[in-house]
Amino acid sequence: MILSFNFARIPNIIFGAGSLNELYDIIPQFGKNVLFVIGETSLKKSGKWDEITSIIDKKSFNYFLLSISKEPSPLIIDEAVTKFRKKNIELVVGIGGGSVTDAGKAISAMIPKEDSIKNYLEGVGNKIHDGEKIPYIAIPTTSGTGSEATKNAVISEIGPEGFKKSLRHDNLIPNIALIDPELMISCPPSISAACGMDAFTQLLEAYVSPKGSPMTDTLALSGMKYMNKNLLYACSSGASNIEVRTAMAYGSLMSGITLANAGLGIVHGLASAIGSLYDIPHGVICGTLLAEATKINIKKLQEQDSSGKEGLKKHADIGALLSEDKTEEIGKTDENCSKLVNILDRWTQELKIERLGKYGIKMEDIGIIIEKVGLKNNPVKLEKEDIKNILINRL
């Protein structure tokens, strides 16, 4: 039975190697004053930004530039908005990893407001954003957050009183998601690995989410299918292979679309808590926790009565997909669930995803983290003890 579901808009998607070239003809359709938000390092280091400026310098539109060096904080966004509000910006273009595309999204949404973004963040401020924004084009340079297709921008303030929360509105879905896998070729292995695990986590969590629909299910499976064959390659011998990067970019895009419509689970609940307390890349947190969290989710689902069946079947579907087991025999649910866990364990090892202890998290910190964790749309209820176990196993 298909249950009721809502599916928000998706951006206009322009996908494919070389598609960045389309940007230059698209920009004038929006106006004459463009703000580019880019990353501090990668785009500049790869020479790609020089290439872009050599083209846009000759175009008839004016452009402004903002470089972002880390995950965006309220201060970064507020300062940028104050600076560029007077420039009559008609289009924001964010080119970079998730921090950059989220920063661009947040800036495009805050330019029309005479106010700090903090007031509009879920669980932080008490205002609700009305969706009014400057048009926004998101161009990812990593296959990670899927931010190019989501309706939220994640804003962090790190520290004991820190948070990692979203500015969210359906209308914040970028007007255009331009995905050019050529931009991802220069992404180094460790970042490709962390981002790839983030995207895969999003696909998996959206697929097993009780909020999912047949539409998010099929898109998530499609994304996982392409990532399965290419995640390890993208972080090793296939790093410069455009087919591999294209498949990863596709998986990441699907992860954004599906998470926006089906929600996420405990891994992202933990990532939100840990990310507000420690300066650890989001993808590393997701990547390091995914296998352990999946293990415990499956165990808890197995302990349930028949109500856990659907969730188990969903985990088994992924196990079958990743192990390319097409027989789908009845009674193979547990076997395919085990396969899933084994594959995720293997990926975590082969991709050399660091443990949390590497970033200074200790046993005595776990209590503080757990206090901040929300379960999101996890397919099964977890007790504090379960969440503690996930963390201990990845210290």
Place this chain on the structure above:
Amino acid sequence: MILSFNFARIPNIIFGAGSLNELYDIIPQFGKNVLFVIGETSLKKSGKWDEITSIIDKKSFNYFLLSISKEPSPLIIDEAVTKFRKKNIELVVGIGGGSVTDAGKAISAMIPKEDSIKNYLEGVGNKIHDGEKIPYIAIPTTSGTGSEATKNAVISEIGPEGFKKSLRHDNLIPNIALIDPELMISCPPSISAACGMDAFTQLLEAYVSPKGSPMTDTLALSGMKYMNKNLLYACSSGASNIEVRTAMAYGSLMSGITLANAGLGIVHGLASAIGSLYDIPHGVICGTLLAEATKINIKKLQEQDSSGKEGLKKHADIGALLSEDKTEEIGKTDENCSKLVNILDRWTQELKIERLGKYGIKMEDIGIIIEKVGLKNNPVKLEKEDIKNILINRL
């Protein structure tokens, strides 16, 4: 290898039994003056329109009503637009089959223009629509055209000089597609059958289209999976079963999304030509031709060298899906293609889809039809002789 692709926006989707109730709270978000475009018969006969009016009469918005009795012509649209342009309409809501939802879409797009729709139809007029429109909510009452998710409205003028052409712009995708399978329960078997075959044709043609992408592929397969189990039931013992109608509505929605992004093939090329010459329901034309056209497409693909392989594999995928063959052994392509044709043949018979001869088309008319046929995104080139054979076999 994933090739480059574009994917247009989709509407905000509100899907599920009973979701019509959400309409009344949505309308005021758009304004105070609403134009309802509904079908002449079904919605009124089922008592559903009385139910709706009893609710909206108590609401604070004003509404106007337009009933549509057949596939929309330029005259119908122009007259409606002239009549309602002065009413300061802020929202159009189309509730009905494909003719009605297309009419609503066309009216919402033409209210801002002081001009006949004929001038903006592809292949008919010489103006290009700029996408400016009154917001539009599409509410289908059949599982057929998928118009609730497409960017075009099909407008017909029947006769020797007739046409069946589209008003098309990305921005004409409805703002909201509200799909309530309860509205489909009263749809009679013959209409459910024709509409169902239309939707299935759209899914199949989009899936085998060379313009497809992994995204349209997976959505099309998902739609076909749900329709496969439910098409025959929806037209017989399962007509009042909400699960069955829900699955059909989902398939139809997927067909709209996929056709908008992957295009269609020879069946719709023929339906466009035949529909401009004869007053035959669109779904009947598609339904009666699908099996024959698929047969000839497969034969032509088999006659090709390795370039036909991909197209054959795609047809085989559908054969495997419909026959629930999950083994996918190498070398089963031809076998699964045959299965596909057999199943489509069986559906055509069981659903009692009429032959074209029943509507007065004779052997001597075939030449005129063929002159008007475009191949659209058919997976293989067809000669006039091939197209002739499709028609002869369904006279």
